[in-house]
Amino acid sequence: MSDADVVDPHLLRTFVAVARHGSFSLAAADLGYTQSAVSQQIAALEHDLGVTLLHRRPVRPTSAGTRLLQHAAPLLLRLDAARADVRDAAEPPGSLTLGFCGPTAGPVAAALAAVRRERPDAPLALRTLPRAEILAAVAAGTLDAGLVDGVVAPTDPLPGTAALRTVPIAESPVAVAFPPGHPLAARGGVRLSDLADAVWIDSALLPDVRAAAGLDRARAVLTYPGGDSATLLALVAAGHGLTVLPATAAPQGVPVTAPRLVHRVDLVHTHAPGPLLTALINALK
CATH class of the missing domain: 1.10.10.10 (Winged helix-like DNA-binding domain superfamily/Winged helix DNA-binding domain)
Structure with missing residues (x-):
């Protein structure tokens, strides 16, 4: 070659x-x-x-x-x-199709209401997809934008977003949710390396935690690909395993002290934002 x-x-x-x-x-x-x-x-x-x-x-x-x-x-x-x-530059979209995953569902409704106030007749559509599918759909142009989240080191980008334009939306520390009575539940902080042999819930964030914390041995016996925090906390309380969540979603969780990780939410898109996407970004931020 x-x-x-x-x-x-x-x-x-x-x-x-x-x-x-x-x-x-x-x-x-x-x-x-x-x-x-x-x-x-x-x-x-x-x-x-x-x-x-x-x-x-x-x-x-x-x-x-x-x-x-x-x-x-x-x-x-x-x-x-x-x-x-290139396609959108030639013909800016007059509608907005947004992809999002479970943890970002809360901010989406209020943000779209702001978009609706600015452009009441604009067609809006939502699609719930895993992060990798959102990134692929945004890149392919079948989504105008996507809200994606993940757990990373503070200075690292979310996996897969490097080829797209990103707008930071939110960032928070992470915490481990323990079931009631767990010996570590009363601690002021926890190192993820101390939990390498624990049983985890195979949630959407677990691959990020494995990669960022080097928890290759982290095992899971229950899979929940959704991102609803209330469901995850209920599964933890029932003894199905541990999970990592944004600290804001797990007020009773134990903060992760090492490694230093954050839960980040980014909006991803490909083209220069038009009026609809600009309104959405402003509302989310």
């Missing part, structure tokens, strides 16, 4: 689909190609790069393929964001 060569984004998307599904046939069905076409595209990408990207039986990334996957997501997201930005 010469210095002038670039990776074909179509081949890159096919590679990501095969790696995600662990199957050439499932990737073909997802992309609308034949299995033969998918195989040919993977072979072409491997030829261009001069490395084997996928083990065939079973289908899984090689070490080189794993490295490419780390680059592929932000590259494809940035391409989608550029396409949406």
Whole structure:
């Protein structure tokens, strides 16, 4: 592959689909190609790069393929964001479709009311999605904007947002919610490293906590992908495991003292904000 060569984004998307599904046939069905076409595209990408990207039986990334996957997501997201930005610059949207996840549901209603007062006849739509799907939809232009949240170190961006324009909306410390009577529930602070062997609830924020605190051993026996704080606190109280929440949502929780983490809410978008999006940003902030 010469210095002038670039990776074909179509081949890159096919590679990501095969790696995600662990199957050439499932990737073909997802992309609308034949299995033969998918195989040919993977072979072409491997030829261009001069490395084997996928083990065939079973289908899984090689070490080189794993490295490419780390680059592929932000590259494809940035391409989608550029396409949406150019399209919206030519024809600014007269409506607003907003994606959000559970923890951001509270501020959304009041903010949209402010938008409605400014533009009473503007079509508004809401979609509830996980963070990764919101980011992909904003980049692709199927959402005008999205509210995403996560747990990160104070100076780190939320995962996956680097290719998009971001507007900080809210930030708060985090706390661990313990069930009544837990020996650590009365502490003034807790280090997450002391909870490496605890049982957790597999919530939307747990992957962030694992990554930020190095809790690779953190295990969960109950999965709750939603972000409703009241539901999570009820599950904790019933003994299903621990959870990390914004301190504002868990007033009885124990503050996390190490590592230093915050819960952040950002609004993400691709194009320069028009009147509707500007009104929404102002209302949220």
